[in-house]
Amino acid sequence: DGGITQSPKYLFRKEGQNVTLSCEQNLNHDAMYWYRQDPGQGLRLIYYSQIVNDFQKGDIAEGYSVSREKKESFPLTVTSAQKNPTAFYLCASSIENRDTEAFFGQGTRLTVV
Amino acid sequence: AQKITQTQPGMFVQEKEAVTLDCTYDTSDQSYGLFWYKQPSSGEMIFLIYQGSYDEQNATEGRYSLNFQKARKSANLVISASQLGDSAMYFCAMREDLFSGGYNKLIFGAGTRLAVHP
Numbered sequence: 001d002g003g004i005t006q007s008p009k010y011l012f013r014k015e016g017q018n019v020t021l022s023c024e025q026n027l028n029h030d031a032m033y034w035y036r037q038d039p040g041q042g043l044r045l046i047y048y049s050q051i052v053n054d055f056q057k058g059d060i061a062e063g064y065s066v067s068r069e070k071k072e073s074f075p076l077t078v079t080s081a082q083k084n085p086t087a088f089y090l091c092a093s094s095i096e097n098r099d100t101e102a103f104f105g106q107g108t109r110l111t112v113v
Numbered sequence: 114a115q116k117i118t119q120t121q122p123g124m125f126v127q128e129k130e131a132v133t134l135d136c137t138y139d140t141s142d143q144s145y146g147l148f149w150y151k152q153p154s155s156g157e158m159i160f161l162i163y164q165g166s167y168d169e170q171n172a173t174e175g176r177y178s179l180n181f182q183k184a185r186k187s188a189n190l191v192i193s194a195s196q197l198g199d200s201a202m203y204f205c206a207m208r209e210d211l212f213s214g215g216y217n218k219l220i221f222g223a224g225t226r227l228a229v230h231p
Contacts, residue, residue, distance in 0.1 A: 033218070033219065035221075041223055041224075042117075042204060042221040042222055042223040042224050043158075043204070043221040044221075045218050045219070045220075048218055058218060088156060090156075090158060092158070092219075099146045099163070099165050099208070101148055101160040101163055102148075102160070102219055103160070104150075104157055104158035104159075105157070106155075106156060106157050107156040107157065109156075
């Protein structure tokens with residue numbers, strides 16, 4: 001079955017640590033996105049990528065980094081520079097960033113302990 | 114300024130009744146797309162329906178329809194014959210400047226929580 005796989009589902013991080021969230025898709029989509037969701041709020045865009053080896057900052061990129069070395073993969077690293085990283089993170093992909101819907105993964109819930 | 118506004122933080126509806134979830138948007142582009150997503154308590158985002166600014170007719174997908182009023186910049190979601198499984202968060206989203214070839218991010222509203230009562 002085609003889809004988007006995020007791992008892990010739950011992640012705990014100590015203060016000062018970097019952590020990497022995985023996002024893999026087998027939909028052959030060019031565009032991929034990372035969103036952050038805080039309780040009771042909508043989704044805010046962290047980074048997006050239209051093609052391999054190219055990505056753009058979204059609205060809240062500070063403290064995060066990404067890479068796009070393969071079409072299928074778009075990992076997100078939450079660095080120690082991110083002051084409030086506890087949130088729900090959603091990865092998405094779409095055929096292209098036009099009039100097609102984005103498909104989402106199941107999300108990763110990150111908690112700083 | 115808010116690009117997508119969902120003014121109803123929470124809505125209640127009786128099972129089998131219809132419900133309308135409001136969404137207004139702000140853009141100066143001529144070509145844009147509007148999306149509705151459902152987010153159950155499990156967290157995944159489920160695509161429901163899409164409306165292009167260039168579409169003459171309102172979009173429909175099964176029990177979901179989109180009441181698109183371009184002049185008012187509104188794209189309300191109508192769910193007919195509500196079911197208990199419809200209880201979830203619902204998000205309106207927009208993608209602007211669809212055909213410029215540049216990066217067109219998907220912008221989300223804050224969401225509306227719908228509760229369907231038996």
